Amino acid sequence: MLIRYKKNFEKIAMGLLSFMPTEKELKKLQISMKQYENEENWQLFLWKEDDIIGIIGISFIDEQNLEIHHICVNPSHRHQGIGKKMVRALKEMLPDKSIVPTEHTKPFFEKCDQDRDDKTHHVE
Numbered sequence: 001m002l003i004r005y006k007k008n009f010e011k012i013a014m015g016l017l018s019f020m021p022t023e024k025e026l027k028k029l030q031i032s033m034k035q036y037e038n039e040e041n042w043q044l045f046l047w048k049e050d051d052i053i054g055i056i057g058i059s060f061i062d063e064q065n066l067e068i069h070h071i072c073v074n075p076s077h078r079h080q081g082i083g084k085k086m087v088r089a090l091k092e093m094l095p096d097k098s099i100v101p102t103e104h105t106k107p108f109f110e111k112c113d114q115d116r117d118d119k120t121h122h123v124e
Helices: 007-017 026-038 082-093 106-121
Strands: 002-004 042-048 052-060 065-073 098-101
Touching: 002 082, 007 026, 007 042, 007 052, 007 065, 026 042, 042 065, 042 082, 052 082, 065 082, 082 098, 082 106, 098 106
Parallel strands: 065 098
Antiparallel strands: 002 042, 042 052, 052 065
16 A cells, blocks of 8 residues: 655654665765655655555656656565556545656666556467
């Protein structure tokens, strides 16, 4: 389930964001967190199952488009489709928006599209 970030989730959010290659430096991580907390068009969501195990951060580009800046899953929960579930839940939450990746999240999106293509082209 996708839940909106609140300040009391700051430590877990920072921990998850730190798995992003772009967020390895503490200073950069703190700047990103401040952006999500202070800028109205930037929003952070957490993925909760039994625990919070994933994070997805977006910004609204305009009325129709949003950009995914961060998407990360706790390493012990990876390769279970959680990243794809987060994107799907985001699309359901904001059905009138077109979602585009950044340079850093593009490889994940391309993998999702490839997985979807593999499934749709696979005929038994």
